[in-house]
Amino acid sequence: MTLSRATRLTATTAAALALSVFAAACGESKDDNSSSGSSAAASTNSSSSAANPNAEIKKGIKVVQIPKQLGNPYEDIEDNGTKEAITSVGGTFTRKGPTDAGASTQVPIIQSTIQQKPDAIIIAGNDPDAVAPALKQAAQRGIKVVTQDSDVAKDARTLFINQASVQTIGADEVAMLSEQIGGKGDIAILSATANAPNQNSWIEVMKTELKKPEYSGMKLVKVAYGDDDDQKSFQETQGLLSAYPNLKGIISPTTVGISAAARYLSKSPKKGKVALTGLGTPNQMRKFVKDGTVTEFGLWNPADVGYLGGYATAALVSGQITGKEGEKFKAGKLGERTIGKDGEIILGPLTRFNKDNIDDFDF
Structure with a gap:
């Protein structure tokens, strides 16, 4: 499939990037990027419950974002989109991740997050299988699991936010x-x-x-x-x-x-x-x-991937959706979205950038 050079992104732009050399050390570290809206607690709905598309978004939902690694400019933009969505519905957003993108570096972070009992974990997986057991433990504790950008084993999460097919x-x-x-x-x-x-x-x-x-x-x-x-x-x-x-x-x-x-x-x-x-x-x-x-x-616009992930997570925690194919929810400025096969939600097509249009974009 060849996309037109005139294709334009319709979402808001994000901050400019700077290249960085990433640290080689492993381990868990917490980003300072923690923001909260209402402090009221939210209950977690069972995925087996029927969806109620008319349910109100619950205030005070607690979401922990786990990127592939801290210090990755792309991940920073994407996760800021998630933060925007979660805080706009009165939720609490906390971001923490590993300092490198090793296959298992996210596992101890997931395990420590479970102890904090958030309503949901949003993760960009470094390895589809290495993190699956820990994510399943989270689900067993009633924590909703959503992946974005990089998926994990399908039975270890409910939704996957994909940039494009x-x-x-x-x-x-x-x-x-x-x-x-x-x-x-x-x-x-x-x-x-x-x-x-x-x-x-x-x-x-x-x-x-x-x-x-x-x-x-x-x-x-x-x-x-x-x-x-x-x-x-x-x-x-x-x-x-x-x-x-x-x-x-x-x-x-x-x-x-x-x-x-x-x-x-x-x-x-x-x-x-x-x-x-x-x-x-x-x-x-x-x-x-x-x-x-x-x-x-x-x-694509990485901020929109995160934004879509944030609204999908809020809808899931609130019971508007359960992850079944065909369910619909409203994703703020991105409009209504529909869940596809295997819980996948697709943002949209690629945009091509070249000398004729690159100055039209700022992210």
Whole structure:
């Protein structure tokens, strides 16, 4: 699927990003980003109860957000969207997460959160299975579990807030790169961590797409992992160009990876010779588009992913929805939304950013 260059995001914009090198140490740490509305407690509804779409949103719901890692600019924007939604309905929002995106680093944070007895946990999973037992324990204690951006095992959560369909994201990235290299040449993928559920789902779609006749001239030679770390992603880009001198293009479906790769390419003799596309934010990638390092890339508004997740969680805690396919709820400024198969709620399609439209966006 190829999206129009004129496609525009309809949501509010978020703060500008700055690239950061993430800490290598593991462990739990709490973000200072804690905000509250009403302090009244809210009860937790059983997922087996019938939905009441006319139920009022309960005041004082307590929500804990667990991102993949603290210090990730993309996660910061997304989680601020969640905070906006939760506080707008009078709830309490607390954010805490690990300092790296390791497969199991979120587990002790989930376990400690259970002891706090919030109404809901919203999590972007680092690994679909590693966190599942702890999340199931949370559900057994009556805590609603919602995933956003990166899903976990389906039986460990009720809802999944997806940026766009997995098929759309993977297919569009292949299409963008094909357009930029004329459909021919060796290509590589620079991903985040090897266990990241969203990354792996998109990569599987990319591999399937590359088997189609229209992409027969493109050959995937390597999937590299930068672990959503700026410096490692930079080094992995250098390694790809060294190991594969005939490389024609790189897809990086991670905002950390694409910006690090662009930074390396911008100072490399390969600038303009090796195409780079993937998922990035306009503010992060603007200079690389304007200096010719990058022609086009795509994304959604991460703040809207978090905002949708916040309203879906509030509706779930309040009994407006139970997670069943076909149930509807109102998501504030994003309007009415419908739950799809397996509890999935999709934000919308990708927007493509290039020299013609990148200055129209500020996030």
